Amino acid sequence: MRLVIARCQVDYVGRLTAHLPWAKRLLLVKSDGSVSVHADDRAYKPLNWMTPPCWLVENPAEALPADGDVVPADRQLWVVTNKAGEELRITIEDIELDSSHELGVDPGLTKDGVESHLQELLAEHVHTLGDGYTLVRREYPTAIGPVDLLCRAEDGATVAVEIKRRGDIDGVEQLTRYLELLNRDPLLAPVRGVFAAQQIKPQAKTLAEDRGIRCLTLDYDSLRGIESSAFTLF
Missing domain, CATH: 3.40.1350.10 (Trna Endonuclease; Chain: A, domain 1)
Known part of the structure; x- marks a missing residue:
């Protein structure tokens, strides 16, 4: 699992369009390929996300952010694409944390009374x-x-x-x-x-x-x- 805390803006382009303006957020990249964007509220629910199968490419060649400007040198651009061609475009700056962790296989939740x-x-x-x-x-x-x-x-x-x-x-x-x-x-x-x-x-x-x-x-x-x-x- 990769955790990134940074200032970012997010644009989703697919069946509909959605935009998250610049703010500090948590970006979560899981081993299954999913990418989700979280604020410090809303419990577990992300602000935006892309579920697998999907592919993350960081700083793709000749890529442009949603506003049409070339990515400045002090910024990163993540482009997450799924099989339907939908895109989650995350422009990142001011990275405070970028860490990866191996969690291993989870045994799953055991409920009493199932x-x-x-x-x-x-x-x-x-x-x-x-x-x-x-x-x-x-x-x-x-x-x-x-x-x-x-x-x-x-x-x-x-x-x-x-x-x-x-x-x-x-x-x-x-x-x-x-x-x-x-x-x-x-x-x-x-x-x-x-x-x-x-x-x-x-x-x-x-x-x-x-x-x-x-x-x-x-x-x-x-x-x-x-x-x-x-x-x-x-």
Whole structure:
């Protein structure tokens, strides 16, 4: 990663044009080729940027900045171009910092309570779905993607479970497609559906119930075995 703090002006030329006047900013060049221009506000959002695949050329021969003047000797010109021919032209002067750092491979963000955790916990505590439920398989493969959980109900019926952190209409539609496909298999049919999430939007619940899909609100802390600190009457 390369960090440059300098006074600069920026012009974007592409599907539209945009101009940032002279000011001190942070220029961020990542190993994936992306270039972004940051001010000391707006949290993580850059003022302008170019995402990969793109190419940075510093002080290209015979290049002119957006105002049509030749680049003075005490200035630099960066031209970042993507496959569509769009350009981010950054004219730089008064450089205060220009440093490069090797960060290595990032392991990624690990979130607590993501869908994979909910799936694992619900598979472990499959009785949450109802008395007599047993797990057939996690990530049951189909031609259109894996079903989160395939279970057997107490009466022997097959149950497909779709798990989301926040249940919306798209999740119900996804489960509907799984059910249509699974019900074509005579070894599984009839297959019922359960839409399980920590939060289920009212529109999603209405659609699910209209399609005969049962909704189940999951308590993540309870699945993890953590007692709630809230006072209850019963």
